[in-house]
Amino acid sequence: MTTKELIAQIEKKKSFLCIGLDVDLNKVPKHLLKEDDPIFAFNKAIIDATHHLAVAYKPNTAFYEAYGIKGWQSLEKTINYLNTSYPEVFTIADAKRGDIGNTSTMYAKAFFEDLAFDSVTVAPYMGKDSIEPFLAFKNKHTILLALTSNKGAFDFQVKISEGKEIYKTVLETSKQWVNSENLMYVVGATKAEFFKEIRKIVPTSFLLVPGVGAQGGNLQDVCKYGMSDNIGLLVNSSRGIIYASQDTDFALAAATAAGDLQQQMEIILNDR
Numbered sequence: 460m461t462t463k464e465l466i467a468q469i470e471k472k473k474s475f476l477c478i479g480l481d482v483d484l485n486k487v488p489k490h491l492l493k494e495d496d497p498i499f500a501f502n503k504a505i506i507d508a509t510h511h512l513a514v515a516y517k518p519n520t521a522f523y524e525a526y527g528i529k530g531w532q533s534l535e536k537t538i539n540y541l542n543t544s545y546p547e548v549f550t551i552a553d554a555k556r557g558d559i560g561n562t563s564t565m566y567a568k569a570f571f572e573d574l575a576f577d578s579v580t581v582a583p584y585m586g587k588d589s590i591e592p593f594l595a596f597k598n599k600h601t602i603l604l605a606l607t608s609n610k611g612a613f614d615f616q617v618k619i620s621e622g623k624e625i626y627k628t629v630l631e632t633s634k635q636w637v638n639s640e641n642l643m644y645v646v647g648a649t650k651a652e653f654f655k656e657i658r659k660i661v662p663t664s665f666l667l668v669p670g671v672g673a674q675g676g677n678l679q680d681v682c683k684y685g686m687s688d689n690i691g692l693l694v695n696s697s698r699g700i701i702y703a704s705q706d707t708d709f710a711l712a713a714a715t716a717a718g719d720l721q722q723q724m725e726i727i728l729n730d731r
Contacts, residue, residue, distance in 0.1 A: 460577045461598055462665065462689075465549050468514045469690050473725035476717060477515035477551065477667065479697025480505065480537065481522045486702050488709050498526070498533035501709075503540060505701055508710040510545045512717040515693050517551040517667075538574050549693070550577045551602065551667065557582035563592035571596045578602050580645060580667070583629050587636055594638035600665075601642055605629055606657070608647025608670035626653075630660040643667055646685070648694070651677060654684035663687050669695045671720075678720070682727045690728070696720060 469475050480502050484492070487501045494500040506516065518537060523530035541550055556566040556579060563581075570579040571593075578600035581593055593601040606616055606626045616626045633642055646657055648670035657666070666685055671678050671694050678694060686692055696716075704712030 460549055460600075462600075464547075465514065465665070466689055468547055468549070469728075472511065472514055472721070473728055474512055474514055474721045475690055475692050475694055475724055475728075476513045476720050477517050477549075477693045477695040478505070478509055478513045478700055478717060479553070479669070479695050480516055480518040480701065481697045482518075482533075482701070483522060484526075486705060488705050488707060490707060496529075496533055496536065498523070498530065499536045499540075501701075502533070502537045504710040505713050506537075506541065506545065508714040509700070509717045510548060512714065512721040513548065515549040515551060515695075516541060517553050517695055517697075519553040519697075535574060538576060542575055550575075551693075552576040552579040555580050555582050555604065557585055557589045559585055559589050560592070563589050564595075567593045567596055567599075571599045578643065580604065583633065587632075590633070591637050594636060594641050596641075599641065602667050603629070603633055603642055603644050605644040606646045606650050606653055608649045612647065612650070627656070627660060630657065634661070643693075645669065648677065648681050651680035651684055654681065658685065658687065663689055663691060665691050665693060667693045667695060669697075671696050671699075678723055679727070686727070686731065694720075694724070 482498045482501055484497060487497060491497040491500050518534055523534040538550060541548060552570040570576045580602045581590055582604050606612060617624050633639060643665040644661060646666045646668055648668050668681055700713050700716045703716040
C-alpha cells in the first residue's frame with residue numbers, strides 16, 4: 460500500500476485508528492476456546508466488527524509466536540483474511556526485527572512476501588545495514604522504533620550523546636538511508652511533549668503511536684503536537700478495544716470502543 464492510498468483511507472473513514480491484535484488466550488471469551496482456532500476466531504470477529512472504523516491492524520507477533528506453529532498459522536490466517544476481505548486496510552507486523560545483511564533480508568521476505576504485510580516494525584540499534592534491506596521492498600513500509608512509550612525508553616533513547624538526544628540522532632540518521640521515504644516511526648503517546656521536536660526532524664513522515672488508552676496516552680495531545688499536513692498519524696489501541704468485553708458481546712463492545720476513538724478522531728480531522 461502506498462502512503463497516498465493510506466491517506467485516502469484516513470480521509471474516507473475519518474479515522475487514523477490502528478487496532479492492535481494482541482491475542483492472549485487467557486483473556487479471550489471462554490466460548491471461543493471451543494473453536495478449532497480460537498485466536499483466528501477472535502481476530503475475525505474483531506475485524507468484522509471494526510473494519511469500518513479502523514484504517515490499520517497491528518498484530519504483535521509475540522502473541523502468536525508464544526503458541527508455536529499453531530500461533531503462526533493463526534497469524535497467517537489473520538493476515539490472509541485482512542488482505543482478501545478488507546484489502547483497503549493497512550497492515551502492520553509488530554515484530555521489532557533488526558539484524559544485519561542477509562538476515563534482515565530474510566526477515567523482510569517473511570513479512571512482506573510470505574505473509575504479505577504492508578509494513579513491519581524494526582529496531583534501529585544495529586544501524587543502516589540492518590534497516591536498508593527492509594527499505595528495498597517497493598510499496599512496503601518500515602516502521603522504525605524512535606521514542607517508545609515504555610518506562611525503559613529513558614534508559615537510552617533520551618540520553619544525550621554528542622549534544623543531542625539519541626532518539627533525535629536515530630531520526631536524523633535514518634533520513635540518509637536508501638529509500639528512506641519508505642520509513643515510518645514509532646513514537647509513544649505517553650511522550651506527547653516530544654512530538655514538537657520530532658516533527659522538526661521528520662515533518663511529514665507517518666508516526667505509529669501506541670499508548671493511547673490502557674497506557675495512559677492522550678489523543679488530543681498527540682494530535683496537537685504530532686499531526687502533520689498529511690495527517691501523518693496512526694494511533695494504536697489494543698487492549699482498550701479488543702478486551703472491552705470478555706463475554707459473548709466482545710465484538711460489539713470492541714466496535715463501541717473503536718467507535719468512541721473514531722468519533723474523537725473525526726472531530727479532530729474536521730477541525731484541523
